[in-house]
Amino acid sequence: MKAYFVGVDESRCKAFNALGEPRGHAEFLVAHHLNVGQGPTSRRMTPGFAAAEPKRLRLGGAPLVRTGRTRRMPDLVREGRLFRVVGFAASHRQLLLRSDALAVDATDTRVEVYFGHVELMLLKPIYEKGIHVRRATGAEFAVLQERHDLPAEDAAFTWMIEPDGDSFVVSGDPSWREAAREFEDPSLFDFSQPWPPDFPVEHGTVG
Template sequence: MIDRYAAAVFAAPDRLFQVMRTSRTRTQLWLQSDASPSSGIPLRIEVHFDSVQYVCLPFVIRGLTLRAATAAEQERLGAAHGLELADDAGVYLLSEQHDWFVVSGVPQWAEARLAYNDGPVFWDYAGDEDVVASIGTLQ
């Protein structure tokens, strides 16, 4: 059975994430942190953003803390990047130490028994209980 849940914050502070895929239209973005069984990390973590409008992040992130931006953070980031963000814009921060963020629909993440080159969870394996351990989204 796949554990499905919602949380205010998703944190993976000891993991290395990389931008792994974007859709051809660049409206979808996937971040991936690979499993490393020899290091005690048995599952790959994948974070998926849909309806992407703006991205401000490096290609590699050490440690991820995913949460919705507060109204003050959203206003500050919008001004700093020349963005006119609606009050209901989905602005999601990726780090506690940096101003890395994505403007998109509500992100999802999954923990799965997948190798580096396997396809994305949300396209290829979303309902496969033998592969996917959990799927979460922000509240």
């Protein structure tokens, strides 16, 4: 597993430090792999969450779903809100990005994006304008393949992070969760907590 990080200027560094959690990092337990499908070195499918009949709820004026069903979609677009890297567990090859509710972004939910079976990543610590997670196009993968000596079979497991940019992750299918949570609340991917939770949550898998 290899990792690359990109330097940021002083203003972005200060913004990142200002978001530091005064009580320490939110708990991110990595004792179990999330069942999100194939990974670049684990080719078989793993079972998803058991399906349940969704119940529509309204929270903060926006509909959220309390459900056991994971929605699969070709991409995840969350623009206009700040995301940051909040956790990486090298021993379990797990990466977590998070966007907390911020008044400046006019957001009232937390969004977390999880990558399992990580083989390679090129990341910024902060994405100020949001993210667009999707599988790399043929042209994008060709560039990354030449730069990083990627095997051809990794094309199906290479995920771009930004609408325009070089950030990417080679991993299993990304999974995301969104809910109204306080800043100090545990991660939505805290695997010690019951799932589905007892609060409204949207969730899905990209791939």
